[in-house]
């Protein structure tokens with residue numbers, strides 16, 4: 001974990017009390033976020049939680065109902081062409097230019113930007129060199145998505161929005177895409193905001209993860225911090241002295257292991273501690289919200305906090 005939030009540098013994305021209502025329906029009820037330069041940040045949440053709404057507000061495509069938003073130092077509602085050129089979008093629904101050839105399309109998009117990537121180099125980077133002369137509508141789903149990514153980054157954006165980027169990727173393509181995102185963040189300092197339903201992808205790629213549930217950020221931090229905040233329980237497994245397999249869930253596995261050792265005559269057979277996964281944490285958060293047991297007490301993910309409030 002880097003020292004994001006402690007540098008005093010203006011975050012790339014700063015959101016305070018963001019509210020959004022569609023008619024009578026409150027979708028966002030006071031979202032706070034700080035996302036810093038070079039950070040890969042994942043926004044998770046159940047269907048209909050408001051992830052796309054949030055991202056569209058940040059991209060300047062949707063007008064918010066309330067709150068403050070700054071993206072690259074500008075309110076997206078007032079962002080002009082120069083601001084937009086600093087942002088890359090990889091949307092879910094890009095379906096234009098079917099009859100163009102891959103290299104032609106990328107070269108054409110490059111002309112919109114002052115300092116674009118070299119199209120041939122970019123095709124190599126996303127693994128599409130062999131498809132350079134192919135018509136867009138002859139690409140496979142995964143190849144098409146790689147082209148979407150190439151189009152999203154051709155202008156050397158400082159900030160890249162990735163909306164469910166690897167849907168339809170095979171495992172190899174997904175792996176290569178993850179390497180590409182890591183490279184963009186690490187080598188070029190690109191800030192990435194990713195929405196995904198793939199928890200393994202979020203865990204693999206993101207420096208920090210925010211969980212948007214019930215119109216608020218319910219938790220924000222590294223996967224380990226989220227697990228602590230959710231107090232999701234670890235599972236301890238062992239084989240008892242009479243040979244019976246045992247398992248117990250606990251928030252304090254080291255105490256349980258210590259107790260086991262205190263009462264045992266020798267080593268504990270097959271002892272195993274399984275820490276809560278991001279999926280455990282996520283499901284815990286979503287269930288807590290559904291049951292109305294979340295206090296909504298202001299711990300909603302001020303991303304400046306290195307360790308979220310317990």
Ligand SMILES: Nc1ncnc2c1ncn2[C@@H]1O[C@H](COP(=O)(O)OP(=O)(O)OP(=O)(O)O)[C@@H](O)[C@H]1O
Nearest residue numbers: 022023025027045046047048049050051052053054
């Ligand atoms: N233009 C709109 N008019 C009215 N309601 C909308 C509009 N767009 C979204 N909504 C509603 O707002 C809520 C949030 O939608 P949004 O698409 O932001 O969720 P999401 O978290 O991106 O969901 P998913 O994971 O399914 O993509 C949903 O209940 C949706 O029906």
